[in-house]
Amino acid sequence: MHLRGCLNLMLVLALGGATGRAPVRADAPLVPVRGIYGGIPQEIVDSGRSLKEFGVDAVWLGSGSYTAERLAWLRAQQVQAYAEFNTLHVAEYLKAHPDAAPVGTDGRVSPAPDGWQGICPTHEGYRAGRMRAFRALLETFAIDGVWLDYHHSHASWEQAEPNMPDTCFCDRCLRRFQADAAITLPQVSTPERAALLLSTHRSAWVRWRLKVFTDWVREFRDIRDATRPGALLGTFHNPWSDDDFGGARIDKLAIDLKAQAAYIDVFSPMPYHARFGHAGDPAWISRQVAWLGSYLGIRGVPGERLRIWPIVQISDWGEPVPVRQIDEVLRRGARAPATGVMVFAWGGLRKSPEKIDAIGRAFRALAASD
Numbered sequence: 001m002h003l004r005g006c007l008n009l010m011l012v013l014a015l016g017g018a019t020g021r022a023p024v025r026a027d028a029p030l031v032p033v034r035g036i037y038g039g040i041p042q043e044i045v046d047s048g049r050s051l052k053e054f055g056v057d058a059v060w061l062g063s064g065s066y067t068a069e070r071l072a073w074l075r076a077q078q079v080q081a082y083a084e085f086n087t088l089h090v091a092e093y094l095k096a097h098p099d100a101a102p103v104g105t106d107g108r109v110s111p112a113p114d115g116w117q118g119i120c121p122t123h124e125g126y127r128a129g130r131m132r133a134f135r136a137l138l139e140t141f142a143i144d145g146v147w148l149d150y151h152h153s154h155a156s157w158e159q160a161e162p163n164m165p166d167t168c169f170c171d172r173c174l175r176r177f178q179a180d181a182a183i184t185l186p187q188v189s190t191p192e193r194a195a196l197l198l199s200t201h202r203s204a205w206v207r208w209r210l211k212v213f214t215d216w217v218r219e220f221r222d223i224r225d226a227t228r229p230g231a232l233l234g235t236f237h238n239p240w241s242d243d244d245f246g247g248a249r250i251d252k253l254a255i256d257l258k259a260q261a262a263y264i265d266v267f268s269p270m271p272y273h274a275r276f277g278h279a280g281d282p283a284w285i286s287r288q289v290a291w292l293g294s295y296l297g298i299r300g301v302p303g304e305r306l307r308i309w310p311i312v313q314i315s316d317w318g319e320p321v322p323v324r325q326i327d328e329v330l331r332r333g334a335r336a337p338a339t340g341v342m343v344f345a346w347g348g349l350r351k352s353p354e355k356i357d358a359i360g361r362a363f364r365a366l367a368a369s370d
């Protein structure tokens, strides 16, 4: 450990009682993981430094863009190699399988909210296909982990004002709900049944949807354990607390973080502060991460089974992120209970040398201190 980290740690231990901060284990390696998401950062190496020298120690690529050559490149750079895996957003599947389209409260196919196309979570063929692709990824590439992405309902939430239609009321979902929840719906039209599910049976409906989405995670975990048990299973997920947007993370998006914690190793909330209406308030990032830590009982100390590595917005998406904000955004993302942070997203940064420089300075500072 760096000398300054040791001194700070001793101070924390000494003041633990007085400040109310829990004491940290004396052997704590408090250097956070520093990651780049969304592409091979060739530009860093082209500028004359290795990724390690630059301050990066992990890279996330889309699962579809992994090749033996790219993995070998990451290995030569001595960084962790992770994949992102699209669970419920393979929109092109619907061309050949229109019965996998989510159905709305009116009994018709729900139009993609703001163009974001989800998939019915009980479509057996779609689910089996995703599981095969997940297995093939882990069997083919000796990667260090895989992160689930888009594991939520048919909803466009990655913006300041989310668009979250109620779904899926297809015949298959209603059949499954009735069997699993032991509730018999009356023989009425789908719109009438949907109205009952969102009123009389609302709590049973929400609970059932949560279980459906969590069971996907259980199966991904089983495949990970069977194919590459040393790889981490992570998830990129919505960063809202239980109170944000009226509890929509649970009621609308069907993301049960506590239940998923039985299967997930690393939670990567996506507090894209600028995109989500907090452009002038990077402290929002650490507030959301602190909430997640207390919610899941994660403190950010060594030896914990569960970890939090947020992915934070550095590239401009909808709202710009100024260069002068980069250091604070990364520091807030890496703050305990987080033990890692990653940059979103390399594709939007390749032509921004000033931003790349700022990322490197911030990462090297994180690597040198606690």
Ligand SMILES: [Zn+2]
Pocket (backbone or CB within 6 Å): 102, 103, 120, 121, 122, 123, 168, 169, 170, 171, 172, 173
């Ligand atoms: Zn359905």
